[in-house]
Amino acid sequence: MSEGVNMVRLSDLTIIYANPRLEDMLGYRPGELLGKPISIVNAPTEKSPEETANEINEAIAASGVWNGEVKNIRKDGSSFWSYTSVSVFKHPEQGTVAVAVQSDITERKLIEDALREAAELNRKIISNSPIGVAICNEDGQCIAANEAMGKIVGATTEQILEQNYNTIESWRESGLLDAAKRAVRLGEPQHHVSRLLSTFGKNVGIDCHIVPFVREGAPCLMFMITDITERKLVEEELARYRVHLEEMVQTRTGELTEAQDTLRMVHRKLLNAGEAERKHIAAELHDSAGQKLVAMSLGIRQTIMACQDSKEHQSQIQALQKVGQQCTDTIQEIRAICYGLYPPTLELAGLAGSLE
Numbered sequence: 001m002s003e004g005v006n007m008v009r010l011s012d013l014t015i016i017y018a019n020p021r022l023e024d025m026l027g028y029r030p031g032e033l034l035g036k037p038i039s040i041v042n043a044p045t046e047k048s049p050e051e052t053a054n055e056i057n058e059a060i061a062a063s064g065v066w067n068g069e070v071k072n073i074r075k076d077g078s079s080f081w082s083y084t085s086v087s088v089f090k091h092p093e094q095g096t097v098a099v100a101v102q103s104d105i106t107e108r109k110l111i112e113d114a115l116r117e118a119a120e121l122n123r124k125i126i127s128n129s130p131i132g133v134a135i136c137n138e139d140g141q142c143i144a145a146n147e148a149m150g151k152i153v154g155a156t157t158e159q160i161l162e163q164n165y166n167t168i169e170s171w172r173e174s175g176l177l178d179a180a181k182r183a184v185r186l187g188e189p190q191h192h193v194s195r196l197l198s199t200f201g202k203n204v205g206i207d208c209h210i211v212p213f214v215r216e217g218a219p220c221l222m223f224m225i226t227d228i229t230e231r232k233l234v235e236e237e238l239a240r241y242r243v244h245l246e247e248m249v250q251t252r253t254g255e256l257t258e259a260q261d262t263l264r265m266v267h268r269k270l271l272n273a274g275e276a277e278r279k280h281i282a283a284e285l286h287d288s289a290g291q292k293l294v295a296m297s298l299g300i301r302q303t304i305m306a307c308q309d310s311k312e313h314q315s316q317i318q319a320l321q322k323v324g325q326q327c328t329d330t331i332q333e334i335r336a337i338c339y340g341l342y343p344p345t346l347e348l349a350g351l352a353g354s355l356e
Helices: 020-026 049-063 106-128 147-153 157-161 169-174 176-186 229-306 311-341 344-355
Strands: 004-009 014-018 065-073 079-091 095-104 132-137 142-145 190-197 203-215 218-227
Touching (some): 004 020, 020 095, 049 079, 049 095, 079 106, 142 157, 169 176, 176 218, 203 229, 229 311
Antiparallel strands (some): 004 014, 004 095, 065 079, 190 203
């Protein structure tokens, strides 16, 4: 038998029977428990072992049975939890006795304690989290919320618990309601970012993660909301600044294009003016100085021819020949300068054509 069994005489709460399994559970030798008070196997809790024994005795005296969890103490002082069922009957020799059947539930209690501690830890984390957390049931009614959620939307926790997300207009307008319904329909987490005016009059930017889960067999949604109002304000300011910069760039681009057009026009005028000036200088050299030098050269040549047969003017003829040669050289130089200043190609094709 896997359960421990003992029999207690109710007149003095003395153990009159203990099976081997109970003796093994409590660490006693065979027969060692007989004659001992039942309180010896009850570990102290918030109540003393005697108080626990009397409480059980009073319950079975009133109803004849008792069921519950008892913390037992072994002979070596260690303790364990058992689930105990007690019933009463008349013994022909011992009088009224109670029979207790005990199952070791220490492992179950350890699991329960761990779960309770985990739940308490989760509760503390959620309660003290700077992220707003709210839980809504399948009908949209809020059934839990932390203080951070209240601060984000400008409300108390009690006010949030009165809300149903299906009736919140700002959720409908911002698209948050659609995200919640999508999470319910698909059974998948959703992410939503928006700016909204809460029911309580607070304009807030939110980054919301919606997680569907099952609580006590019923589908629920957990909303985890981060206040991103300051970030949204910065983003909006950056967007306005970006538009302003684009407008400035367009304006400056237009001004630069206009300046470039003006510069090209001025440059063209300067080129035209320079071309006209070169043409004028070339014409002056060719038509004025050049013609005069040609006439001078012809005059010198005629004078030389007229005096060529005269022996007494040989020195003057040689001087004139020298001057005539200088005139010829000067005429060639003027022609070269005129060609350089205003070549025939420039006159025929213009500046653009000549450059090509």
